[in-house]
Amino acid sequence: xxxxxxxTKRYGDKxxxxxxxxxxxxxxxxxxxxxxxxxKTTTLRMINRLVEPTSGRxxxxxxDVRSAAPEELRRGLGYAIQSVGLFPHLTVAANIMTxxxxxxxxxxxxxxxxxxxxxxxxLAPDAYATKYPRHLSGxxxxxxxxxxxxxxxxxxxxxxxxxxxxxxLNRERLQGEFARIQRDLRxxxxxxxxxxxxxxxxxxxxxxxxxxxxxxxxxxxxLLDHPADKFVHDxxxxxxxxxxxxxxxxxxxxxxxxxxxxxSGGGAALxxxxxxxxxxxxxxxxxxxxMEGWSDCREPESSExxxxxxxxxxxxxxxxxxxxxxxxxxxxxxxxxxRRIAVTDDSGHLLGDVSLAEVExxxxxxxxxxxxxxxxxxxx
Amino acid sequence: MKRRWAxxxxxxxxxxxxGYLVSREDWWAVALHxxxxxxxxxxxxxxxxxxxxIQHLQIVLTSSAFTIALGIPxxxxxxxxxxxxxxxxxxxTADLAQTFPPIAVLAxxxxxxxxxxxxxxxxxxxxxxxxxxxxxxAGIDAVPRAVLEAARGMGMGPWEILRRVxxxxxxxxxxxxxxxxxxxxxxxxxxxxxxxxxxxxxPIISGINTQNGxxxxxxxxxxxxxxxxxxxxxxxxxxxxxxxxx
Numbered sequence: 001x002x003x004x005x006x007x008t009k010r011y012g013d014k015x016x017x018x019x020x021x022x023x024x025x026x027x028x029x030x031x032x033x034x035x036x037x038x039x040k041t042t043t044l045r046m047i048n049r050l051v052e053p054t055s056g057r058x059x060x061x062x063x064d065v066r067s068a069a070p071e072e073l074r075r076g077l078g079y080a081i082q083s084v085g086l087f088p089h090l091t092v093a094a095n096i097m098t099x100x101x102x103x104x105x106x107x108x109x110x111x112x113x114x115x116x117x118x119x120x121x122x123l124a125p126d127a128y129a130t131k132y133p134r135h136l137s138g139x140x141x142x143x144x145x146x147x148x149x150x151x152x153x154x155x156x157x158x159x160x161x162x163x164x165x166x167x168x169l170n171r172e173r174l175q176g177e178f179a180r181i182q183r184d185l186r187x188x189x190x191x192x193x194x195x196x197x198x199x200x201x202x203x204x205x206x207x208x209x210x211x212x213x214x215x216x217x218x219x220x221x222x223l224l225d226h227p228a229d230k231f232v233h234d235x236x237x238x239x240x241x242x243x244x245x246x247x248x249x250x251x252x253x254x255x256x257x258x259x260x261x262x263x264s265g266g267g268a269a270l271x272x273x274x275x276x277x278x279x280x281x282x283x284x285x286x287x288x289x290x291m292e293g294w295s296d297c298r299e300p301e302s303s304e305x306x307x308x309x310x311x312x313x314x315x316x317x318x319x320x321x322x323x324x325x326x327x328x329x330x331x332x333x334x335x336x337x338x339r340r341i342a343v344t345d346d347s348g349h350l351l352g353d354v355s356l357a358e359v360e361x362x363x364x365x366x367x368x369x370x371x372x373x374x375x376x377x378x379x380x
Numbered sequence: 381m382k383r384r385w386a387x388x389x390x391x392x393x394x395x396x397x398x399g400y401l402v403s404r405e406d407w408w409a410v411a412l413h414x415x416x417x418x419x420x421x422x423x424x425x426x427x428x429x430x431x432x433x434i435q436h437l438q439i440v441l442t443s444s445a446f447t448i449a450l451g452i453p454x455x456x457x458x459x460x461x462x463x464x465x466x467x468x469x470x471x472x473t474a475d476l477a478q479t480f481p482p483i484a485v486l487a488x489x490x491x492x493x494x495x496x497x498x499x500x501x502x503x504x505x506x507x508x509x510x511x512x513x514x515x516x517x518a519g520i521d522a523v524p525r526a527v528l529e530a531a532r533g534m535g536m537g538p539w540e541i542l543r544r545v546x547x548x549x550x551x552x553x554x555x556x557x558x559x560x561x562x563x564x565x566x567x568x569x570x571x572x573x574x575x576x577x578x579x580x581x582x583p584i585i586s587g588i589n590t591q592n593g594x595x596x597x598x599x600x601x602x603x604x605x606x607x608x609x610x611x612x613x614x615x616x617x618x619x620x621x622x623x624x625x626x
Contacts, residue, residue, distance in 0.1 A: 016623065048533060049394045050529075050532060050533060070535075071535045071536065071537045072535065073535070074532070074533060074534060074535030075534070075535035076535075079530070079533035081526065081529060081530060083524075083525075083529070084528035084530070085524070085525060085528075085529055085530025085531070086527065086530070087530075087531075087544075087545060087549075088524075088527070088549065089548045089549055098531075098534050098536070099534050101536060102534070102540070104534055145530075148534070149534075158533075175563030227448065283419075299599055
């Protein structure tokens with residue numbers, strides 16, 4: 001879909017990008033990463049001709065980017081940047097409509113598109129469409145920036161550290177949402193970042209750059225397991241085992257057949273010997289299936305107060321979502337001191353759980369060098 | 381929105397009151413006679429006050445129109461790629477010209493154009509140019525780089541960026557420059573009478589020549605009222621032209 005052939009960019013004597021060749025397949029996320037000054041942003045900006053290459057050839061969907069006026073090219077390539085650059089004098093809706101308006105869409109079509117996009121990025125259209133950018137938080141502004149980049153439904157999305165300016169918590173949330181949106185839309189994405197964890201989480205393939213040259217272009221797994229040289233090895237960092245876990249989504253490994261007790265049946269159900277016979281432990285849900293806690297059958301049950309073996313929790317704090325990574329799940333388990341953690345949807349419905357066994361399996365699944373520790377070490 | 385139009389209504393009311401006031405020369409005569417009981421003549425005789433105000437407005441509006449029509453494009457040009465080299469020159473000239481007394485500008489233009497409204501309009505247009513140019517440059521310079529980067533990256537052409545992004549965002553600062561320019565112009569236009577252009581400078585100069593304080597006050601008070609009114613009107617205009625988000 002996007003092909004860079006021997007692309008070089010020179011500013012005077014300074015070689016910023018040096019003979020770079022790179023191919024991004026349709027529907028893939030290619031993350032350009034490297035230390036600052038490695039040429040990753042310049043490379044991105046050459047794709048939409050904000051920077052003109054000194055030599056080499058760039059094609060998008062078999063068309064040389066130089067075959068049309070730069071403005072026309074850019075309207076077909078979504079563009080989102082770290083500083084967002086929302087137009088402060090226009091409402092959120094007008095900001096999102098920028099490219100559709102340039103393309104001459106009809107008003108009703110633009111209006112419908114704004115609602116669709118705001119919903120997609122998780123902002124209520126009624127509340128946000130008429131707001132001005134100065135009324136948005138950093139995370140909301142980034143979401144609008146992404147919606148604006150997607151407005152005319154371009155097949156290609158160019159993103160320059162789009163989540164770089166938000167706090168770590170919001171960044172993880174935005175990354176998760178981006179991953180979810182990308183699963184549905186299957187855009188061809190070129191994404192610049194200097195955050196290795198972000199790259200590993202979002203990329204289908206990562207291009208590691210240094211001094212204007214491509215050092216390795218591979219899947220995150222291959223980069224972690226078979227770095228091409230010492231630079232790539234060091235750049236990917238020491239905690240490679242944890243980073244691998246960042247690649248695995250909870251819903252791909254979770255156990256869906258978990259023991260559960262419907263608490264709406266009354267206290268009696270909690271002590272049902274049947275559920276204790278199978279597992280010493282079962283999740284407790286309400287009539288709607290919303291996670292309420294768990295029951296530990298080993299705990300002595302006093303006849304005066306049935307259900308005393310039940311631990312009630314707030315699902316928002318002690319569970320993970322299906323599109324969280326195993327890294328996040330493990331982090332939660334360590335924090336809470338549990339060997340397993342429940343998976344719920346956004347409204348708390350119990351979907352299943354993941355345990356340390358799945359984490360270990362994920363680590364040993366590939367041809368990882370990571371030694372697995374004996375099980376049970378993390379039990380409380 | 382309601383408050384904005386209330387402001388416009390207040391200005392319109394002020395303008396009407398001012399118009400009525402200058403049409404009532406009898407009121408002025410009474411007031412000036414009371415202030416200057418010893419003077420036999422208290423009102424300018426060659427033209428009515430209303431005529432002088434209209435002449436004054438004609439000079440101001442014509443020269444300000446030239447100033448704006450020249451100053452804003454000039455300011456835009458020096459912020460473009462093509463005009464960037466001239467930017468230093470234009471800013472330096474702006475600084476220099478603002479330190480120049482207006483009467484000196486008039487004196488310089490007079491030999492070239494002779495007496496009448498023409499030299500006055502030329503002098504005033506040039507004199508008022510610089511607040512407009514520097515306001516335009518400052519306003520466009522203040523547009524955040526990220527906004528321009530996003531605009532370019534989304535495929536806006538130079539013209540669209542200027543019209544949809546730069547000018548709307550710079551509107552307030554540009555209008556500030558225009559306002560300064562017009563207010564300076566109203567005051568400075570009294571000097572135009574020295575070149576025979578008429579306007580509220582005529583009774584002032586006549587009053588100075590004949591040592592008649594009443595004539596001087598007639599022109600000066602009307603010019604001052606006009607300046608205050610114009611300031612309020614431009615303030616409203618600035619608000620109406622500025623995007624609501626700012």
